[in-house]
Amino acid sequence: MDKKGKIYIVLTIIALLGIVVFESTKPQALNWYPSYTKHHKIPFGTFILHEQLERLFSKHNIIDVERPPYEYLNSNDSITGTYLFINNQIGFDKAELDKLLDWTSKGNTLFIASETINKTLLDTINANNSVISSLNNFDNVYQFKLKNKALKKNDSYTFDKADFINYFNKVDTLNTSVISVVNNAADEDLQTTKDYINTIKHPFGNGHIILSTLPQAFTNYFLLTNPNQNYTAGLLSYIPASQPIYVDAYYKSGKTFYSSPMHVFLNTKELKWAYYIMLISVFIYVVFEGKRKQRAIPVIKPLKNQTLDFTRTIANMYYEKQNHYEIAQHKIQLFLDYIRTQLYLDTNVIDTSFVKKLADRTNNSVKDTQQLFKGIENINNKTTLTKNELEALNTRIESFKSNNSWKKTF
Structure with a gap:
């Protein structure tokens, strides 16, 4: 390099x-993702809630359920206690909701804290919900109050991280108890006259259903904002303390955090x-460094045509030995090969017809052609040849070939 x-x-x-x-x-920027899982210490995780549940209730009574409610209750039909659901959205199907209601009616408690409540469940308890208008609440500040006088340690509890708050605009006033209400006061000095119901308790068979539209009340952020922990404790006080509490870990938005093994690295x-x-x-x-490495490929020059050099070498050898006769024979054979390959005439029989055809094809006269072949015949009849005779033969052949009119087309 x-x-x-x-x-x-x-x-x-x-x-x-x-x-x-x-x-x-x-x-590090805060992660405001609505997780609601017990492992997360982010603002909207429930790590602190699970610690407090084990402190407020018996630790062995807190049971985390990571299976769907229908599957869990179907395989543990005899269990009793409270089934606690906390998430921003909980989507029960009909069979699952029927299973939960049937289990609740046997003297158990179904506690659901979710921004949206299942419509079928609301119809079952003769309730309905809506969204609080926030036209004048630009800071998204909401105040919550507990209705039970025994739990009123503070007049109100403030929460400022909700984009919207659902409330119950219809309840069964004969059977439903109001646990807490909310108003949309934007300033501590501004008191609104209307309170909206956001947490209720309704009897169902021999059990009870508790519904809250503020799941954020159970998150780390809410519990760490003094004195909001008193509000959460007031809601949890409606759970029977002597019975097991089955905390749902299946309907959690935070489960998507662990869908990839890269979560450990990236978090x-x-x-x-x-x-x-x-x-x-x-x-x-x-x-x-990752480029393909190999030995340099040498540049190989193409072979030269050595035919002419070879011919010259052989000719010089003959010339130096003064062997004029053999050189003349080679010259004659090359000339005859030239006639066969270039003029396409058979040289086996050299007669008058051959001489006439050759003269026509080479643009030479018949007389000159006859003299050339007569000279070749005289050389063939000799056994020795002088230098002058060899040069005269070469001159005649080259002169004859120079008149070849076929050279322009072949």
Whole structure:
């Protein structure tokens, strides 16, 4: 690698180290994803809630259920206690809801905290819900109050991270108890006159159904905002303390966090940057060192046509030995081959007809052609030849060939 390439690599490494230092010292942005899972310490996780459940209730009574409710109740039909659902959305199908209601009617408690409540469930308890208008509430500030006087440690509890709040605009006033209400006061000094029902308790068979439209009340962010933990504790006080609490872990939006094995890498800062540095290092290797290496292919010059040099060498050998007769014989044979290959005439029989055809094809006279072949015949009848006679033969043959009119077309 040349000097320039090494400089580029050093600059790249320095830039990467600078990025790592910058990212490691930069304050990490809060993740406001509505997870509602017990493992997450993000604002809308429920890590603190699960710690408090084990503190407020007996630890062995807290049971996490990671299976669908229908499947779990179908295989554990004799269990009793409270089934607790907390998520931004919970979508029961008909069979599952019927299973839950049948289990509740046997003296158990169904506790659901969700922004949207199943319409079939609302119809079952003769209730309906709607959304609080927030036309004048630009800061999304809502105040919540507990209706049970024994639980009123504070007049109101404020929550400022809700885009909207659902409430119950219709309830069965004869059978339904109101646990808490909400108003949309945008300022602490501004008191609204209307409260909206957001948590209710309704008897069902020998059991009870508790519905809340504020699942955020059970999240880390809400519980860490003093004195909001009193509001959450007030809602949980409606759960029978002596019975098991089955905490749903199936209907959780945060489950999507663990759908990929890369979650561990990308959600741990140190592992995430180790992964990124590995990818960048592989890229640098491919660019600078990953090229295909092989021995240099030598440049092979094409072979030269040595026919002319070979002919000259052989001719010089004959010439140096003064063997004029053999040179004349080679010259005659080459001339006859020329006639066969270039003029397409048979040279086995040299007679008057042959001489006439050859003269016509070469643009030579019949007389000159006859004299050329008469000279060739005289040489063939000799055993020795002088230098002058050899040169005279060569001159006649070359002169004869120079008049060849077929050279222009072949």
